[in-house]
Amino acid sequence: MLFTALTTNSPAETTLVVLAMVGTLAAAVVVIGLIIAALISILGSRVSGGMKVVWIIFIICAPLIGALLWFLIGRRQVSFTS
Secondary structure, three states, X not given: OHHHHHHHOOHHHHHHXXXXXXXXXXXXXHHXXXXXXXXXXHHHOOOOHHHHHHHHHHHHHOHHHHHHHHHHHHHHHHHHHO
């Protein structure tokens, strides 16, 4: 389908397809980077061992939401309790 879209469409349509692919790839790289950063942050935090496991499992089950919640809520709770 992609090859067909790149060969049979007008140059404007081909450009849109390529831009959509690049945008999707960029978004995927950002999400993967966010997940990796969250995992590194969890492992280096002062959260107890059990809570680290809970956060890691949460990120494995819901990667984007889990990583975002770690940075919005989890790290803040560590700061308040320290």
